Amino acid sequence: MKNEMTYKNSIHNLGRLTSAIVLIMILLVPLIISMYFGIFPPFRNLLLGLGTVTMIYLPISIAEFLTYTPMLGSSASYLVFVTGNLSNLKIPCALTCIENAGVKPQSEEADVIATIAVAVSSLVTTAIIFAGVLALAPLRPVLESQFLKPAFEQIIPALFGAMSGYWILKQWELAVTPLFIVILLFIFLPVPYGTEGALIPVIGLLSVISARIFYKRGWIKQPDSNNGGSK
Amino acid sequence: MNYLEVANGNLLYFLTAFVILFVILQSLIFLKKAWLRGKEIGLSTETMREAVKTSAVFAVIPSIPIVIALIAIAPVLGTPFSWMRLSVIGSQSYELIAAGIGASSMGVKNIGDPRYTAQVFSNSMWVMSAGIIWGLVLCIFVLKKYQQGIKKVHQKDSFWAEIMVNSLFFGMLSVFLGRPVTSGGISLYVLLSSAFVMLIFTWAAKITKIRWITDFSLSLSMIAGMGFAVLFSQAGL
Numbered sequence: 001m002k003n004e005m006t007y008k009n010s011i012h013n014l015g016r017l018t019s020a021i022v023l024i025m026i027l028l029v030p031l032i033i034s035m036y037f038g039i040f041p042p043f044r045n046l047l048l049g050l051g052t053v054t055m056i057y058l059p060i061s062i063a064e065f066l067t068y069t070p071m072l073g074s075s076a077s078y079l080v081f082v083t084g085n086l087s088n089l090k091i092p093c094a095l096t097c098i099e100n101a102g103v104k105p106q107s108e109e110a111d112v113i114a115t116i117a118v119a120v121s122s123l124v125t126t127a128i129i130f131a132g133v134l135a136l137a138p139l140r141p142v143l144e145s146q147f148l149k150p151a152f153e154q155i156i157p158a159l160f161g162a163m164s165g166y167w168i169l170k171q172w173e174l175a176v177t178p179l180f181i182v183i184l185l186f187i188f189l190p191v192p193y194g195t196e197g198a199l200i201p202v203i204g205l206l207s208v209i210s211a212r213i214f215y216k217r218g219w220i221k222q223p224d225s226n227n228g229g230s231k
Numbered sequence: 232m233n234y235l236e237v238a239n240g241n242l243l244y245f246l247t248a249f250v251i252l253f254v255i256l257q258s259l260i261f262l263k264k265a266w267l268r269g270k271e272i273g274l275s276t277e278t279m280r281e282a283v284k285t286s287a288v289f290a291v292i293p294s295i296p297i298v299i300a301l302i303a304i305a306p307v308l309g310t311p312f313s314w315m316r317l318s319v320i321g322s323q324s325y326e327l328i329a330a331g332i333g334a335s336s337m338g339v340k341n342i343g344d345p346r347y348t349a350q351v352f353s354n355s356m357w358v359m360s361a362g363i364i365w366g367l368v369l370c371i372f373v374l375k376k377y378q379q380g381i382k383k384v385h386q387k388d389s390f391w392a393e394i395m396v397n398s399l400f401f402g403m404l405s406v407f408l409g410r411p412v413t414s415g416g417i418s419l420y421v422l423l424s425s426a427f428v429m430l431i432f433t434w435a436a437k438i439t440k441i442r443w444i445t446d447f448s449l450s451l452s453m454i455a456g457m458g459f460a461v462l463f464s465q466a467g468l
Binding site: 036077101149153178197 | 246257262264265283289298305333337364370391395397409412448
């Protein structure tokens with residue numbers, strides 16, 4: 001059996017290699033199209049656009065990276081940053097699977113389970129999008145039906161409601177501070193739609209600080225077990 | 232040349248297929264590696280199978296909004312590129328914003344503007360593609376070091392490391408709870424009902440020790456929440 005170090009190194013090598021390939025492929029697509037059709041945008045306008053989008057998304061990406069990779073472990077992290085849809089799909093999925101498997105978070109076992117969860121959910125999403133492309137015409141009336149519209153609009157509250165039903169009950173001490181701050185913030189500051197993501201690092205940091213204080217004071221008790229439900 | 236001839240052209244379909252196939256291959260390679268490693272470190276096949284089942288079922292519902300986003304984006308940006316963007320890294324909210332920035336930096340108001348030419352489309356493609364790479368870049372250059380740092384915290388005090396990661400997670404959870412909780416209305420009712428259904432499932436799983444309840448409770452609670460959303464809106468709430 002490979003020891004942990006050797007395995008980790010092989011994952012980092014594989015992750016870096018495949019991520020670099022994806023990165024190049026992503027950039028090759030506009031390059032090939034621009035060259036083939038002779039529609040390369042003027043350099044100045046291209047830089048202006050890139051500058052604007054980078055200003056918005058570089059800080060968000062750094063925050064996502066710092067927040068999510070410790071939850072996922074190494075190998076799942078490489079996959080999520082290629083496949084996307086982190087907060088609305090991959091993170092809840094990985095955390096639920098780690099919890100259900102009854103393995104300790106951040107252990108090697110959790111790393112394996114998170115990778116399985118992220119890989120399988122990516123494959124399923126890809127398959128569903130593929131089916132969506134093939135069946136765009138017949139699906140449209142269902143997905144755009146007025147009757148079902150509220151169901152699709154409320155997927156995020158339904159997801160995070162269910163997540164909080166489980167997690168807040170399990171570790172309410174950790175939930176109190178960030179929830180309180182966020183609620184105050186939303187009451188007193190108009191947070192524009194779609195910019196919530198920018199709040200995640202700030203609230204995450206405050207949440208960690210408060211957890212540290214609670215921990216130092218001995219207010220957080222070691223959970224009896226990693227509650228695996230029926231495990 | 233109408234930009235849609237480029238955007239729905241065969242070349243772009245071909246490139247899209249290529250990228251998506253590679254990403255599928257990457258997922259399969261990682262899946263296989265994780266599976267073998269799991270066996271090496273003593274995880275039972277059953278535990279890993281449960282993870283496959285849970286994640287496969289869970290992924291279905293949150294994928295629906297992605298298909299809806301595709302329906303919204305495909306007519307303006309063409310099917311293949313929208314498809315690739317939503318399958319690789321992207322997310323619904325990002326794509327339209329980035330495509331719009333690509334247009335506005337060419338002096339065109341937005342996608343769909345009569346002056347949205349093939350060249351403007353190519354600028355949108357560049358901006359959308361290059362704007363989203365940062366997470367990947369960080370993984371390539373920083374992830375190993377960062378994970379080693381986390382590992383050090385873990386070795387020093389594993390309980391604190393666990394608390395730290397969980398409190399990061401609660402920070403994220405709180406941010407997504409903020410709007411429905413403060414704005415009230417149907418989102419709040421849905422949130423509360425799916426939380427309540429989840430509580431019942433968690434409790435039922437503990438009492439009955441039935442495995443599938445644990446595996447599917449999150450998905451079922453979500454579906455229940457969505458069902459309530461239809462019910463509440465029919466009731467005029």
